[in-house]
Amino acid sequence: xxxxxxxxxxxVAADSFTLWLYKTTDSRATVLSPGYFNGAAGRLLPGxxxxxxxxDATAILPVRNNGEVGNGIVVDANSAPLRLTGAATLGIETxxxxxxxxxxVALGAMPSGLNQGQNFTVRASASGxxxxxxxxxxxxxxxxxLGPTSVPVAAGSASATFAAPTPGNGYRVKVEDAxxxxxxxxxxxxxxxxxxxLLLESGVSMLIExxxxxxx
Numbered sequence: 646x647x648x649x650x651x652x653x654x655x656x657v658a659a660d661s662f663t664l665w666l667y668k669t670t671d672s673r674a675t676v677l678s679p680g681y682f683n684g685a686a687g688r689l690l691p692g693x694x695x696x697x698x699x700x701d702a703t704a705i706l707p708v709r710n711n712g713e714v715g716n717g718i719v720v721d722a723n724s725a726p727l728r729l730t731g732a733a734t735l736g737i738e739t740x741x742x743x744x745x746x747x748x749x750v751a752l753g754a755m756p757s758g759l760n761q762g763q764n765f766t767v768r769a770s771a772s773g774x775x776x777x778x779x780x781x782x783x784x785x786x787x788x789x790x791l792g793p794t795s796v797p798v799a800a801g802s803a804s805a806t807f808a809a810p811t812p813g814n815g816y817r818v819k820v821e822d823a824x825x826x827x828x829x830x831x832x833x834x835x836x837x838x839x840x841x842x843l844l845l846e847s848g849v850s851m852l853i854e855x856x857x858x859x860x861x
Contacts, residue, residue, distance in 0.1 A: 646671050648684045656696070665695040673699040677706075677716060686712030688854050704764035712820045745771030755832045759809040760840045768804040768829070769820040780805035783831070786813025795823055809837045 649669065657664040669676065676699050682689055687696065693708040697717075706717035753768035769778055780803075781792035790810050796803040810816065814836045821829035 646675075648681055650684055653685055654690070661690070661692060663690070663693045665689065665693060666696045666698070667695055670700045673697065673702040673704055673719070673722075675699075677678050677714065679713065682712040682714060688712075689714075748775045748822050748825055749773050750775060750778060750822060750828055750830055752818065752820055752832050755818060756835055758836045758838060759850070760838050761809055761812050762840055763809045765809060766804050766805055766806045767818045767832075768802060770802045771798040771822075772801065775822045775824075777830065778803045778805075779823050780811060780822050781819045781821075783808055783817045783819055784810075785813065785832075785834070787817075789819075790816075793821075811838045812837050 652668050654665055654666045656666050656760065667676075675681065676697050688707045691708060691710055694755050695706045695708060695714060695717075697704050697706055702719050702722040704717045704719045708714055731840040743821045745748040749772040751770045751772075753770070755767065756765055759765055767780060769780070771778055775798060777795055779795050781789045781794070782792050791807050792805070794805045794807075796805050815834045816837055817834050818832040819829060
């Protein structure tokens with residue numbers, strides 16, 4: 646439908662203010678559409694208020710220029726209620742109690758050169774909460790070639806015995822805490838040489854390379 650002039654009634658008039666009543670079966674959205682009150686532009690002046698009893702709501706609307714009205718305030722509605730979706734951020738504070746645990750490892754003296762197959766022992770001291778050490782022999786690329794061998798710590802130290810690997814250089818020994826691999830130490834590099842012998846043993850005798858007997 647459209648605006649019906651006879652449905653617009655003055656309720657209160659004082660100086661430049663007038664309160665109007667307008668009843669219609671149109672919806673509130675239709676009443677708010679631009680130009681709806683064009684037929685009453687000469688009566689509806691800026692600053693006036695209109696109580697609108699529309700088909701779906703009762704609202705109080707402010708009058709603007711040229712008979713246009715604002716959204717106003719809905720005081721009653723028989724349409725579906727307005728649904729609002731809200732979002733919030735929940736702040737959480739926590740207190741953490743931390744206890745520092747000391748751990749430490751240190752390698753002992755290392756051999757500077759070994760022969761292939763020669764047994765050698767590496768030792769390391771441990772401190773703090775370290776209870777087990779892992780020993781490994783690394784090649785020049787840092788890859789393990791022997792081990793890891795786990796050894797329990799006794800009286801603050803542990804040791805492991807290895808047979809020297811194939812000849813080469815750049816070998817290193819690594820020791821680490823079995824429970825915390827970040828607590829570790831790597832030895833300086835060492836060389837493994839080819840095994841050699843000048844004399845052979847036969848019982849209680851030493852033989853020259855040709856197989857004859859050398860008397861001393």
